[in-house]
Amino acid sequence: MQAKNLIYDGTFDGFLSAVFYVFEHKLKMVSIQNKFSVQQGLFSENESILTDEVKANRVWKGIKSKLSSHGSYQLYYAFLSEAIGVEDLLLDYIQYAFSQQKKVDKDYSHPSILKIAQIAKSVGREKHRMEAFVRFRLTNDDIYFASIEPDFNVLPLIEKHFKRRYADQKWVIYDIKRGYGLFYDLETVELINMDFPENFNFTKTDDAFFATQEFEFQKLWQDYFKATNIASRKNMKLHIRHVPKRYWKYLSEKQPN
Amino acid sequence: MSFQRTQEKLKILADAAKYDVSCSSSGSKRANTNKGLGDATGMGICHSYTEDGRCVSLLKILLTNHCIFDCAYCVTRKSNDVKRAAFKVQEVVDLTINFYRRNYIEGLFLSSGIFKSADYTMERLVAVAKKLRLEENFNGYIHLKSIPGASDELMREAGLYADRLSVNIEIPTEAGLKKLAPDKKREDFIKPMVKVKNEIIQYNAEKKIIKSTPKFAPAGQSTQMIIGASGENDFQIMQTSNHFYKSYNLKRVYYSGYVPISYDNRLPQIGSAVPMLRENRLYQTDWLMRFYGFDVSEILNEQHQNLDLDVDPKLSWALRNLHEFPVDVNTADQRMLARIPGLGMKSVFKIINARRFRKLNWEHLKKIGVALNRAQYFMVCDSNQFEKRDLTSEKIKGLILQNSTSKYQKMLSNQLSLFG
Numbered sequence: 001m002q003a004k005n006l007i008y009d010g011t012f013d014g015f016l017s018a019v020f021y022v023f024e025h026k027l028k029m030v031s032i033q034n035k036f037s038v039q040q041g042l043f044s045e046n047e048s049i050l051t052d053e054v055k056a057n058r059v060w061k062g063i064k065s066k067l068s069s070h071g072s073y074q075l076y077y078a079f080l081s082e083a084i085g086v087e088d089l090l091l092d093y094i095q096y097a098f099s100q101q102k103k104v105d106k107d108y109s110h111p112s113i114l115k116i117a118q119i120a121k122s123v124g125r126e127k128h129r130m131e132a133f134v135r136f137r138l139t140n141d142d143i144y145f146a147s148i149e150p151d152f153n154v155l156p157l158i159e160k161h162f163k164r165r166y167a168d169q170k171w172v173i174y175d176i177k178r179g180y181g182l183f184y185d186l187e188t189v190e191l192i193n194m195d196f197p198e199n200f201n202f203t204k205t206d207d208a209f210f211a212t213q214e215f216e217f218q219k220l221w222q223d224y225f226k227a228t229n230i231a232s233r234k235n236m237k238l239h240i241r242h243v244p245k246r247y248w249k250y251l252s253e254k255q256p257n
Numbered sequence: 258m259s260f261q262r263t264q265e266k267l268k269i270l271a272d273a274a275k276y277d278v279s280c281s282s283s284g285s286k287r288a289n290t291n292k293g294l295g296d297a298t299g300m301g302i303c304h305s306y307t308e309d310g311r312c313v314s315l316l317k318i319l320l321t322n323h324c325i326f327d328c329a330y331c332v333t334r335k336s337n338d339v340k341r342a343a344f345k346v347q348e349v350v351d352l353t354i355n356f357y358r359r360n361y362i363e364g365l366f367l368s369s370g371i372f373k374s375a376d377y378t379m380e381r382l383v384a385v386a387k388k389l390r391l392e393e394n395f396n397g398y399i400h401l402k403s404i405p406g407a408s409d410e411l412m413r414e415a416g417l418y419a420d421r422l423s424v425n426i427e428i429p430t431e432a433g434l435k436k437l438a439p440d441k442k443r444e445d446f447i448k449p450m451v452k453v454k455n456e457i458i459q460y461n462a463e464k465k466i467i468k469s470t471p472k473f474a475p476a477g478q479s480t481q482m483i484i485g486a487s488g489e490n491d492f493q494i495m496q497t498s499n500h501f502y503k504s505y506n507l508k509r510v511y512y513s514g515y516v517p518i519s520y521d522n523r524l525p526q527i528g529s530a531v532p533m534l535r536e537n538r539l540y541q542t543d544w545l546m547r548f549y550g551f552d553v554s555e556i557l558n559e560q561h562q563n564l565d566l567d568v569d570p571k572l573s574w575a576l577r578n579l580h581e582f583p584v585d586v587n588t589a590d591q592r593m594l595a596r597i598p599g600l601g602m603k604s605v606f607k608i609i610n611a612r613r614f615r616k617l618n619w620e621h622l623k624k625i626g627v628a629l630n631r632a633q634y635f636m637v638c639d640s641n642q643f644e645k646r647d648l649t650s651e652k653i654k655g656l657i658l659q660n661s662t663s664k665y666q667k668m669l670s671n672q673l674s675l676f677g
């Protein structure tokens with residue numbers, strides 16, 4: 001039997017549709033691949049998968065019935081890691097889950113389950129980091145704007161948190177790396193794509209775009225950050241472990257003044 | 258709000274507040290139901306970390322650093338020659354709201370020096386919290402300091418708006434308190450604590466009957482003790498701590514290594530090291546007591562009045578109780594699993610889950626994340642490889658220390674040399 005590459009459109013529904021296809025055709029040698037990052041196998045045949053919401057929902061429902069809610073979360077989190085080859089790990093996990101009577105998501109001695117749990121954990125960590133490190137800046141249009149570059153595609157995971165918390169202010173959180181963002185208009189959250197002016201610098205607060213009081217509050221926050229430190233307990237190693245340097249450029253308190 | 262004035266005050270009043278180590282912003286359950294600002298239902302987020310590696314989750318400031326008292330260990334004491342400042346109520350409200358909207362903080366931690374009287378001060382702290390809740394629709398986290406000696410009436414009002422209340426007992430023993438803070442009486446700390454405890458009990462009881470009873474300090478009470486300022490030993494500290502947990506239903510006791518700030522000869526001199534390792538060992542003991550099922554007397558008692566600095570308190574306990582080991586991880590109950598050195602509660606639960614599917618061997622345990630370097634001497638699993646030599650505690654300790662790269666090793670060698 002020839003190996004098959006199932007190419008899907010990069011969405012979670014697309015991936016689940018591919019899983020449906022695997023079950024439907026009882027495929028054995030198969031690899032599921034995102035169309036944006038296809039790894040060509042030498043002897044495999046490509047098959048494009050059409051995203052089908054109905055099929056996707058059927059698979060998702062099946063998964064949820066075979067796993068604890070924590071387990072199905074983990075699958076979704078791991079999917080959002082966009083890690084190369086994660087789809088095949090997920091497929092292996094799902095096939096194992098369907099083959100067993102018991103719920104398997106706590107069976108960490110199974111290699112794919114452990115691996116997925118580890119990936120999901122890194123994604124979860126990135127989600128928490130974004131909830132912590134998003135820094136809004138007030139624009140001249142009265143919108144609180146934040147830009148981020150997360151390692152994984154965590155916008156879908158942080159939406160609820162920010163919507164609940166900032167219910168009475170308009171805000172945008174924009175993922176520069178992936179070119180899309182969330183916009184809350186006091187009613188609902190929408191996905192948006194934005195065109196930024198050519199001279200727009202994401203890490204600088206420029207008064208052409210940002211409100212005057214924005215500068216003052218950033219300054220006050222920086223002052224606070226400095227004053228609350230206890231110099232005789234300084235421990236930069238610990239500091240950097242908590243706030244890795246790659247996040248610094250978006251943190252107001254870490255900007256040179 | 259005049260920017261420059263506020264900036265100046267913020268520097269002074271944040272600097273004076275930083276010695277309070279509590280930063281917790283969890284445990285509140287205050288949801289954003291009124292489409293207002295903020296939500297305190299989650300775990301509490303650290304939005305940043307100071308360069309000393311501590312969590313920044315609340316705007317932690319004093320309302321004022323004017324104080325009529327003269328506690329020796331405190332930078333705000335009357336006799337200290339420092340710049341004084343005082344915020345207006347509205348200034349604190351504006352700072353909190355604007356920091357919160359930018360996702361800098363989870364909320365406010367407001368404390369204060371005592372100006373005029375306990376009630377006068379407490380009244381203003383309450384006014385800030387009230388304004389935030391009623392005028393700004395703020396659902397973020399508010400931690401207020403209960404001012405020792407404040408009236409029951411004010412404490413009751415404080416609990417209606419704050420998520421957490423705390424009184425710092427600061428000095429673990431009464432004798433120490435007398436020496437270092439002669440103006441203060443232990444009863445003054447206890448009184449607001451008792452009031453808040455009773456109100457919480459009453460509200461919880463009413464809540465069962467009437468569902469719409471307003472929340473009362475939903476994240477409970479906490480306190481802080483300064484470590485290493487008045488010569489007390491670890492046994493005394495943890496006994497006090499245990500007493501406060503039990504008698505006043507405290508959520509947390511914080512231990513804060515004394516940072517020398519004064520040339521007063523009743524205290525460690527400026528330049529002496531902050532006892533950070535000791536502080537860490539006390540926190541570990543606190544956790545063993547609250548989450549690992551240990552009784553404090555198992556770890557500290559008349560015979561054993563100070564914690565070891567070179568090994569953690571659980572390992573130290575295990576070395577003194579080798580007759581309880583080895584534990585078989587495939588059959589032991591949760592209580593005994595939790596007592597194996599190198600096993601955190603997370604690993605304990607993972608083991609209990611995973612062993613339903615198959616018997617666990619060393620490979621499995623390693624993957625689960627057990628620190629085998631310590632654990633291997635105290636357990637057996639599904640493998641015929643285990644420690645078969647009859648090792649003495651001294652020997653085990655030596656082997657473990659040899660193979661560990663404790664993050665505290667450097668600090669340890671520094672601090673141990675202090676003890677000759």
Ligand code: SF4
Nearest residue numbers: 324326328331334370
């Ligand atoms: S009463 Fe409080 S603020 Fe005043 S000196 Fe004593 S500890 Fe410091």
